[in-house]
């Protein structure tokens with residue numbers, strides 16, 4: 001489920017042209033949870049931000065998202 005920076009960038013580019021699916025956007029958002037570089041890059045892309053908020057509504061509620069974020073952060077800290 002976790003994607004690399006290269007993949008994140010690809011999805012980010014696709015999203016600019018409305019070619020990324022909700023699932024891809026979701027994976028990209030997930031990547032942004034632990035990768036500041038890609039998040040900063042995507043932040044310049046207004047279209048993506050819009051798509052992300054749409055994908056959020058479809059994919060999961062806020063509580064689930066927060067829980068997932070915690071889990072990812074925990075995983076990353078233990079991995080390093």
Ligand SMILES: [Zn+2]
Nearest residue numbers: 005008035038
């Ligand atoms: Zn990244």
